[in-house]
Amino acid sequence: MVAQAFTEAYRHDPAAMTDAEMDWFRRFIYEHAGISLAPHKRHLVTGRLKRRLLHHGLSSYRDYQRLVEHPSEAQERQIIVDLLTTNETYFYREPAHFQLLRDEVLPRYRGRRFRAWSAACSTGEEVYTLAMVLADVLGMGDWEILGSDISETVLAKARAGHYPMERARGLPPELLRQYCLKGVRSQAGTLLIDPRLRQRVRFQAINLKRPLPQLGKFDLVLLRNVLIYFDLPTKREVVQRVTETLEPGGHLITSHVESLHKVTDSLSMLRPSVFRRLQGSP
CATH class of the missing domain: 3.40.50.150 (Vaccinia Virus protein VP39)
Structure with missing residues (x-):
């Protein structure tokens, strides 16, 4: 029953990300942008990508990965790069x-x-x-x-x-x-x-x-x-x-x-x- 409850919660919460899914996004951003994303940055990744799942009507990050891996989804791959590499800046920094x-x-x-x-x-x-x-x-x-x-x-x-x-x-x-x-x-x-x-x-x-x-x-x-x-x-x-x-x-x-x-x-x-x-x- 506990396992079933967890599964149901995960299915309806696109913010939940497994270790394997996090590892996939870490490899993705390293291969595309050279960024070494630490495992503890999972909250950052889910926070920035959750809206993409909602945008596509997907229920899990694994489904999103399958979409992104399709050859026709170059624009979506660029969106991931944009979301995971954009950082705050300001005038006259340092x-x-x-x-x-x-x-x-x-x-x-x-x-x-x-x-x-x-x-x-x-x-x-x-x-x-x-x-x-x-x-x-x-x-x-x-x-x-x-x-x-x-x-x-x-x-x-x-x-x-x-x-x-x-x-x-x-x-x-x-x-x-x-x-x-x-x-x-x-x-x-x-x-x-x-x-x-x-x-x-x-x-x-x-x-x-x-x-x-x-x-x-x-x-x-x-x-x-x-x-x-x-x-x-x-x-x-x-x-x-x-x-x-x-x-x-x-x-x-x-x-x-x-x-x-x-x-x-x-x-x-x-x-x-x-x-x-x-x-x-x-």
């Missing part, structure tokens, strides 16, 4: 990095071309923060920014450049005034990135676990708050690919909680989370 750029990196590029890549940009706040800093230090000179993410959903939001005002809680007031348009009436409580900046950036879907498209060389790559989701072999692969896009002497910046210890020997650490590509490195 301010010390932007101060470093102001004080030590960008002044060297006055009068020179400067290219930057935000390699896991999510909904674009990092890209536009960098654009504000570049405009402040270099003016509207010869610079450009690429923002990339594995999720087309977040990139659509990034291209729009329209955000809740609360996302800008850490943005210096002078940057908010100069580069953001405050919403009024029906748009009150939101901000729109100034068109002058939106015209200077572009966004592209890129899976860092796969071979990179032809991107050219960059003077700066921001690879922040993404390596923490990879195991060591995937970190090495991703950092190698990204480092190869850097100009010799170019900078790679990770988040303060990430380390490149035993990951690469092609970069020298200037300070924790800030690295420079060695001259003549492969």
